[in-house]
Amino acid sequence: MANSKPKNQNKVGWLMALPASGLIFLFLIVPFLLAFWFSFTNQRLISPNPTEFVGWSNFSSLIGVGTLTVEPEKDAEGKTVIKPNGDIQYPRMRKFTRNNPDYEHLKGMREWFSFPLSNDRKWVVLARDKLFMKALVNTILFVLIVAPLQGAFALLLALMINQKLPGINIFRTIYFMPVVISIVVVSILWRFIYDGENGLLNAMLSFFSFGLFEPVDWLGNSSTALGSIMVMSIWQGVGFHMIIWLSGLQTISGSLYEAAALEGATRWQTFRYVTWPGLKNTAVLIMVVITMQAFALFAQVDVMTRGGPVDSTQTLVFQSVQRGYEKQDIAGGSAIAVVLFLIVLSISLIQRFLTRDRT
Amino acid sequence: MKLALNIIIAGAVTLSSGLAMAQTDLSLWYHGAGNEKEKTVLTGIITDFNASQSDWKVNLAEFPQESYNESVVAAALAGKLPDIIDVDGPLMPNWAWSKYLAPLEITDAEVKSLLEGAIGRYDGKIYSIGLWDAAIAMFARKSVLEKHSIRIPTLDKPWSFDEFNKAIATLAADKSFEYPLDLGLAWKGEWYSYAFGPLLQSMGGDLMDPSKSSAEDVLNSDEAIAFGKWWQSLFTNKLVPGTSQDGADRETGFVDGKYALQWNGNWAALGALEKFGDDLLFLPAPDMGNGPKIGASSWQFGVSGSSKNQKGGNDFIRFAMQDKYLAAFSDATGLIPATKTATSMTTNYKEGGPLNVFFDLSKKQATKRVSTPAYNVVTLEFEKALADIANGADVADTLDAAADAINTDLKKNNNYK
Numbered sequence: 001m002a003n004s005k006p007k008n009q010n011k012v013g014w015l016m017a018l019p020a021s022g023l024i025f026l027f028l029i030v031p032f033l034l035a036f037w038f039s040f041t042n043q044r045l046i047s048p049n050p051t052e053f054v055g056w057s058n059f060s061s062l063i064g065v066g067t068l069t070v071e072p073e074k075d076a077e078g079k080t081v082i083k084p085n086g087d088i089q090y091p092r093m094r095k096f097t098r099n100n101p102d103y104e105h106l107k108g109m110r111e112w113f114s115f116p117l118s119n120d121r122k123w124v125v126l127a128r129d130k131l132f133m134k135a136l137v138n139t140i141l142f143v144l145i146v147a148p149l150q151g152a153f154a155l156l157l158a159l160m161i162n163q164k165l166p167g168i169n170i171f172r173t174i175y176f177m178p179v180v181i182s183i184v185v186v187s188i189l190w191r192f193i194y195d196g197e198n199g200l201l202n203a204m205l206s207f208f209s210f211g212l213f214e215p216v217d218w219l220g221n222s223s224t225a226l227g228s229i230m231v232m233s234i235w236q237g238v239g240f241h242m243i244i245w246l247s248g249l250q251t252i253s254g255s256l257y258e259a260a261a262l263e264g265a266t267r268w269q270t271f272r273y274v275t276w277p278g279l280k281n282t283a284v285l286i287m288v289v290i291t292m293q294a295f296a297l298f299a300q301v302d303v304m305t306r307g308g309p310v311d312s313t314q315t316l317v318f319q320s321v322q323r324g325y326e327k328q329d330i331a332g333g334s335a336i337a338v339v340l341f342l343i344v345l346s347i348s349l350i351q352r353f354l355t356r357d358r359t
Numbered sequence: 360m361k362l363a364l365n366i367i368i369a370g371a372v373t374l375s376s377g378l379a380m381a382q383t384d385l386s387l388w389y390h391g392a393g394n395e396k397e398k399t400v401l402t403g404i405i406t407d408f409n410a411s412q413s414d415w416k417v418n419l420a421e422f423p424q425e426s427y428n429e430s431v432v433a434a435a436l437a438g439k440l441p442d443i444i445d446v447d448g449p450l451m452p453n454w455a456w457s458k459y460l461a462p463l464e465i466t467d468a469e470v471k472s473l474l475e476g477a478i479g480r481y482d483g484k485i486y487s488i489g490l491w492d493a494a495i496a497m498f499a500r501k502s503v504l505e506k507h508s509i510r511i512p513t514l515d516k517p518w519s520f521d522e523f524n525k526a527i528a529t530l531a532a533d534k535s536f537e538y539p540l541d542l543g544l545a546w547k548g549e550w551y552s553y554a555f556g557p558l559l560q561s562m563g564g565d566l567m568d569p570s571k572s573s574a575e576d577v578l579n580s581d582e583a584i585a586f587g588k589w590w591q592s593l594f595t596n597k598l599v600p601g602t603s604q605d606g607a608d609r610e611t612g613f614v615d616g617k618y619a620l621q622w623n624g625n626w627a628a629l630g631a632l633e634k635f636g637d638d639l640l641f642l643p644a645p646d647m648g649n650g651p652k653i654g655a656s657s658w659q660f661g662v663s664g665s666s667k668n669q670k671g672g673n674d675f676i677r678f679a680m681q682d683k684y685l686a687a688f689s690d691a692t693g694l695i696p697a698t699k700t701a702t703s704m705t706t707n708y709k710e711g712g713p714l715n716v717f718f719d720l721s722k723k724q725a726t727k728r729v730s731t732p733a734y735n736v737v738t739l740e741f742e743k744a745l746a747d748i749a750n751g752a753d754v755a756d757t758l759d760a761a762a763d764a765i766n767t768d769l770k771k772n773n774n775y776k
Binding site: 042044045046047048049061092093094097098108110111130195196197198217219220222306308309310311322326327328329331 | 432435436453456457458459547601602603605735736739743746747750751752755756759760763767768771772773
């Protein structure tokens with residue numbers, strides 16, 4: 001009799017968890033397993049042809065790379081040709097990658113990046129899917145810059161609003177506001193802010209520099225587009241992480257601060273030896289969450305730049321959606337999703353390992 | 360007596376409803392949700408059709424254009440396609456190949472009076488019929504051209520490539536305009552293939568060659584690379600607004616006098632006419648070497664491959680092809696009616712009407728976009744290539760990449776056989 005009660009409660013517990021776990025299974029785990037399966041087939045969104053198993057070919061066409069060392073072009077006298085702008089003239093890559101039986105292994109590849117070697121030679125790395133490589137690099141860059149900055153800003157805001165001042169809730173609400181507004185709406189608003197001709201940002205910069213500032217087409221310029229999206233994303237997400245930091249801050253016992261004050265600790269010492277150690281678990285959580293969210297960068301790109309200009313804002317999730325849905329290549333889109341999953345999984349495992357309890 | 364009358368009336372009602380029951384239901388999906396004028400015309404046709412015969416009863420379901428294609432794909436995956444489907448012209452081969460659409464029973468003889476752009480042909484068969492077409496022209500002002508002594512081109516003698524470039528260069532020197540020409544890069548998506556694909560064709564290139572199932576040496580041929588270099592020069596020389604053009608500028612820039620010329624469709628014609636009146640000209644496309652060309656093919660009707668009522672669907676499309684309905688659609692939407700005889704019944708396209716020139720433009724210059732089931736990939740790659748080249752990407756490498764991407768897709772689909 002004494003044993004049956006917990007068992008019964010267990011049953012009820014499972015029963016209550018059923019609707020949620022059923023939905024998670026149906027809409028999260030099943031699609032996830034399907035994506036794994038699709039990435040090894042030639043599955044199309046629509047096609048009258050049967051699906052076939054194609055092995056690793058979706059992956060090898062994504063991550064295939066080749067290298068080539070090229071000599072500069074020589075004129076009739078054997079001298080290196082110099083372009084009008086002073087650069088050395090190299091033969092075009094399409095001479096090697098298209099219809100050239102001597103370089104069959106480079107067929108269809110595109111120049112990704114290159115390093116200069118001695119004697120004006122150049123070492124070129126070619127990618128089978130340059131678009132994917134660009135998306136991969138952009139996504140990693142986005143995570144590397146956004147994760148620490150967003151975490152730090154969120155902590156700064158949390159420390160500022162964790163004071164007992166009159167009206168502090170107003171500030172809390174203001175900082176949290178961007179989080180509850182749909183990301184699509186935020187993206188459209190920021191597109192106006194970044195507008196090259198009459199955007200708010202250009203107008204402000206021009207006002208504060210007394211007209212010296214030349215207007216920049218922030219989203220239409222391949223050197224500023226990704227940075228602009230980063231700034232906007234940090235602003236949009238910072239409020240959410242601020243709230244998590246805030247909850248961490250409020251679990252730190254007030255008596256510790258009192259003790260620190262009695263010992264004559266400076267504000268920095270209080271933060272370094274009382275606040276920060278107390279926030280350790282929160283910090284781990286925030287880093288993991290921000291990293292995962294940053295890897296999933298999609299909506300801002302879709303609304304603001306659609307990957308352009310010249311692929312400067314391509315990301316993995318955007319490519320996955322574009323291939324799977326717009327190009328109807330479910331297999332190709334799934335392969336990118338699987339690669340992304342493996343990256344995020346391994347980074348989370350590394351983060352967990354580095355922040356494990358060393359006791 | 361009264362009771363007897365009631366019984367007779369009741370009997371008659373039952374009988375007539377019994378007759379109505381004998382009509383087989385046909386579902387029709389349409390992309391224009393939210394457009395009241397279009398809906399009025401379409402429901403008018405449906406009511407007339409349902410009353411004209413006793414076999415079929417068409418029921419309309421409307422979708423917003425942005426999500427229409429997705430709805431059809433989703434319905435097809437679920438095996439719940441309607442009987443009659445509305446389809447965007449260039450996408451039709453993809454749906455025909457995937458058996459969403461069945462070939463129509465309508466014959467060549469029945470459509471001989473239609474504009475070619477309104478007939479959806481794939482694989483030698485007719486799959487869809489449009490009640491209208493759209494056309495593009497170079498919007499210009501007579502006073503501006505005369506002021507700069509630029510020859511006004513005609514349908515018979517359009518601008519040559521040189522004349523076109525010189526006209527742009529001359530207008531670029533006029534500082535009262537922000538740009539001499541506006542191509543409308545603010546409009547993303549299908550606009551690129553529809554508006555600029557014909558310019559590439561006019562230069563001797565194309566998006567791909569369906570007969571060879573390849574884009575190699577077509578989209579990246581020497582002619583296409585020459586087109587790409589010309590395209591890039593428009594942007595490096597700041598002759599046209601770039602890809603980050605503001606949507607509002609596209610809508611009002613020509614009317615506001617920001618742009619001297621504008622490459623735009625007949626749907627924008629009435630607004631410009633209101634502002635400039637007789638001064639406004641709709642110029643034909645320039646001949647860039649391989650004949651002057653503009654895009655063709657708009658939304659059309661087809662019958663779904665899974666429909667059990669093929670005859671009903673065909674009957675409805677035949678019924679809708681009457682001139683009075685083409686004219687009604689044109690009056691409601693401003694689009695070009697698909698037959699010459701219907702133009703005389705419209706306000707805008709009749710002889711001497713303000714948009715009459717667009718019918719001749721369509722008849723003379725209209726060129727269909729490449730007819731291939733790979734179209735959805737082809738058009739995306741073309742859009743990306745043009746946008747990248749406009750933003751400074753290397754012309755040959757970009758076109759190579761687009762051709763490769765199209766060929767990879769063809770290979771992945773076994774050439775859509």
